Amino acid sequence: MAWLKRGDGLKGGSSMTEIEQLLARQARWQKSRKALSWPEKIRMAEQIRASVAQWRSLAGYNAAAAHKFKSVRT
Amino acid sequence: MKELAQLLNEMQSAGVIQNYALFGATAQMRYTEPVATLDADVLVAVPSPDRLDALGGIYGSCAAKGYHPEGEAIQVGAWPVQFVPVFSPLTREAMEQAETADFEGVPFRVVRADYLAVIALSVGRAKDCARILALLESESVSREEIERLAGRHGLAEAWRRFERRFLDD
Numbered sequence: 001m002a003w004l005k006r007g008d009g010l011k012g013g014s015s016m017t018e019i020e021q022l023l024a025r026q027a028r029w030q031k032s033r034k035a036l037s038w039p040e041k042i043r044m045a046e047q048i049r050a051s052v053a054q055w056r057s058l059a060g061y062n063a064a065a066a067h068k069f070k071s072v073r074t
Numbered sequence: 075m076k077e078l079a080q081l082l083n084e085m086q087s088a089g090v091i092q093n094y095a096l097f098g099a100t101a102q103m104r105y106t107e108p109v110a111t112l113d114a115d116v117l118v119a120v121p122s123p124d125r126l127d128a129l130g131g132i133y134g135s136c137a138a139k140g141y142h143p144e145g146e147a148i149q150v151g152a153w154p155v156q157f158v159p160v161f162s163p164l165t166r167e168a169m170e171q172a173e174t175a176d177f178e179g180v181p182f183r184v185v186r187a188d189y190l191a192v193i194a195l196s197v198g199r200a201k202d203c204a205r206i207l208a209l210l211e212s213e214s215v216s217r218e219e220i221e222r223l224a225g226r227h228g229l230a231e232a233w234r235r236f237e238r239r240f241l242d243d
Contacts, residue, residue, distance in 0.1 A: 033107045042075045044108040046152050
């Protein structure tokens with residue numbers, strides 16, 4: 001993260017070039033996702049759904065565990 | 075999703091529903107990047123929309139095929155599906171004007187990009203605003219097309235507000 005240090009990173013514009021390259025790569029990646037077929041995008045969304053559901057159940061489990069721990073202590 | 079397309083086509087052939095069209099985030103993905111969504115939304119026209127249990131026929135037909143309710147939705151394959159009876163002239167027109175897409179060899183009626191944008195405009199939550207912007211960015215619909223359709227459905231002022239907030243410099 002040295003390139004984020006005030007003053008240093010912007011010398012000669014090299015850091016901006018890195019950021020611009022990063023943004024350009026991201027834009028290409030986003031375009032490639034947009035170019036997928038609809039069924040492929042739906043499959044990708046199914047994977048996102050599964051991850052969100054897993055995260056939610058884990059968050060629920062953690063909240064319940066924290067509540068139980070608090071009840072035991074009081 | 076292919077399973078849902080087959081189910082909807084079967085229900086339409088059997089007269090359980092008169093017509094249908096997929097809308098919401100899963101329909102948006104025809105035009106944009108994939109987006110995170112928890113369920114699939116389907117606009118439906120049912121034979122007796124004024125009955126208290128307007129969706130009773132759909133639920134019965136789904137149950138007979140082994141698809142059961144989970145909360146407000148019916149689980150079809152990987153997707154909880156929300157059946158939404160057409161509730162306004164805009165949603166009826168969106169369903170009737172839907173395109174028939176091909177989903178892995180199965181015909182699947184899907185609401186067009188301009189109607190997706192104007193339905194989102196009529197709802198107006200933050201995620202709906204994001205949907206309109208994503209559709210515009212994908213160039214699947216133009217500002218002029220949205221303006222025309224919004225104007226026909228009494229949403230001209232809502233569109234002007236949206237333009238001022240998100241699009242005008």
